[in-house]
Amino acid sequence: MKPTDALLKKLKHHSHLDSGDIAAIRKLGCRFEALLPGADFIRQGDKPKESAIVIEGMVARYHTLKNGGRQYLSLHIAGDWPDAQGLFLEQMDHSVCAVGNASLCAIPHSDLIKLFRARPAVGFAVWRETLIDAAIFREAITNNSSRTGVARLAHFFSELFFRSNANDLVTNNSCLLPFNQTQIGETLGMSIATVHRHLQELRKTKAADLRSGRLIVTDRVRLFSIGDFSSQYLHARVQRRI
Amino acid sequence: MKPTDALLKKLKHHSHLDSGDIAAIRKLGCRFEALLPGADFIRQGDKPKESAIVIEGMVARYHTLKNGGRQYLSLHIAGDWPDAQGLFLEQMDHSVCAVGNASLCAIPHSDLIKLFRARPAVGFAVWRETLIDAAIFREAITNNSSRTGVARLAHFFSELFFRSNANDLVTNNSCLLPFNQTQIGETLGMSIATVHRHLQELRKTKAADLRSGRLIVTDRVRLFSIGDFSSQYLHARVQRRI
DNA sequence: CGGAATGTTGATATGCCTCAACTAAAGTGG
DNA sequence: CCACTTTAGTTGAGGCATATCAACATTCCG
Numbered sequence: 357m358k359p360t361d362a363l364l365k366k367l368k369h370h371s372h373l374d375s376g377d378i379a380a381i382r383k384l385g386c387r388f389e390a391l392l393p394g395a396d397f398i399r400q401g402d403k404p405k406e407s408a409i410v411i412e413g414m415v416a417r418y419h420t421l422k423n424g425g426r427q428y429l430s431l432h433i434a435g436d437w438p439d440a441q442g443l444f445l446e447q448m449d450h451s452v453c454a455v456g457n458a459s460l461c462a463i464p465h466s467d468l469i470k471l472f473r474a475r476p477a478v479g480f481a482v483w484r485e486t487l488i489d490a491a492i493f494r495e496a497i498t499n500n501s502s503r504t505g506v507a508r509l510a511h512f513f514s515e516l517f518f519r520s521n522a523n524d525l526v527t528n529n530s531c532l533l534p535f536n537q538t539q540i541g542e543t544l545g546m547s548i549a550t551v552h553r554h555l556q557e558l559r560k561t562k563a564a565d566l567r568s569g570r571l572i573v574t575d576r577v578r579l580f581s582i583g584d585f586s587s588q589y590l591h592a593r594v595q596r597r598i
Numbered sequence: 599m600k601p602t603d604a605l606l607k608k609l610k611h612h613s614h615l616d617s618g619d620i621a622a623i624r625k626l627g628c629r630f631e632a633l634l635p636g637a638d639f640i641r642q643g644d645k646p647k648e649s650a651i652v653i654e655g656m657v658a659r660y661h662t663l664k665n666g667g668r669q670y671l672s673l674h675i676a677g678d679w680p681d682a683q684g685l686f687l688e689q690m691d692h693s694v695c696a697v698g699n700a701s702l703c704a705i706p707h708s709d710l711i712k713l714f715r716a717r718p719a720v721g722f723a724v725w726r727e728t729l730i731d732a733a734i735f736r737e738a739i740t741n742n743s744s745r746t747g748v749a750r751l752a753h754f755f756s757e758l759f760f761r762s763n764a765n766d767l768v769t770n771n772s773c774l775l776p777f778n779q780t781q782i783g784e785t786l787g788m789s790i791a792t793v794h795r796h797l798q799e800l801r802k803t804k805a806a807d808l809r810s811g812r813l814i815v816t817d818r819v820r821l822f823s824i825g826d827f828s829s830q831y832l833h834a835r836v837q838r839r840i
Numbered sequence: 841c842g843g844a845a846t847g848t849t850g851a852t853a854t855g856c857c858t859c860a861a862c863t864a865a866a867g868t869g870g
Numbered sequence: 871c872c873a874c875t876t877t878a879g880t881t882g883a884g885g886c887a888t889a890t891c892a893a894c895a896t897t898c899c900g
Binding site: 417419421422425427429441444445446447449450469472473476479480483484486487488489490491493494495496497499500502510516542544545588589591 | 633654659661663664667669671683686687689691698712714715718721722725726728729731732733735736737738739740742743744784787788808830831833
């Protein structure tokens, strides 16, 4: 499978592309890069000249705090485009790192812009992708600001599981999540002790579990319900033709 | 002044547009709409056929919670485009309402898409605008998840003040903010009592105050410092003097 | 096998929520 | 213009969720 196929598959989830668009995307050249767990792909302040698609593994975006700590902002799985924003924002306002082993494929901005000019539909599809990103950020605001501890954790799990499933990355009701409890805390704005206690709650109610870097969803309906999760904001249906 | 001029001014802050682009934008037709305080402009679930620029006043985006409460997601001032995402996301995942009196100018999606096809640079500029939006959401995640109460409030004030200033909406060190303490609480994920206490703290330290629907910034440097505010994430290429 | 990282659990401290009472300000009708 | 009503702001008391800290268990990995 060509690296760009992962992207193509994703775009097709929500956008109509004609055969010319598809051919143009498949013709894009890209630079493959493998990352070790925790390694940064780009850092806050960088001025990237390319944008990358996740090929394998998981990648996270995060803010670095004044005290050196982190606030994780989003997780990205195969097919995602964690730094598409770099296309039009000169400087990175956050960093991107690998969570577990990960590999990406970086495409030069100049090639992409050229493609968007020649084939507006491709640009609109990628634009839509960045808008879905924004919708996910909005939901994270709501999650971290107005839900109880367990609900927050359950919602975080729900979204990741749903998105993994949409990208065909779920096997045996489980998906990749090589995050430790500290990192979950840095995502949800809670201490490690609290993460642990809420995680136990989810285990006890047999909704979900986290083991050896994988999220196991024992009872999807219950998990979604605890997390007050509704997938509407992920805009997963094929959108209208433009 | 033409309604589209407000938008034009904003786009020029970060994007280069040639005279053809500018002329094309100025040729856009738009439907003017005035809103009473609190009135919704669009609701979660709607499928808008147009996108609107804020002409006057202030507008807010919010999620409606299961219990009927609200989580405010962002504030928008004159020149902002609170629902540009509707261009490529069929269904609204949140609502937009007026905060105080506000007026908007709605442009049909079809006209915009046509313009983006004819003049990619305009599309890229608007795209960039939506990417800055996303950066603001990211910062809100960090703000609401990992800063102390006072810092959270101070950061919220700082951002609004900085953005208002960038749009020439600051007079006498004050800018519009017709929000009551309850609404601030629904923005920052804190109770009204806590908002009040932190607000008093900011008053006491003479950093900022909130009176009759306006935010008064008494000591900008101190406010920014308390709020750990740095404007980098706003990607204002032309950073104005305050 | 030993050391490091991660997970687990309890005790204590604290920031914030909830509730309730009260005050001040803004709007309304006579 | 004043009396009345409503809304917003203010403040204290009590309780709860979560942070913090510390000790220990477990798993991972060279």
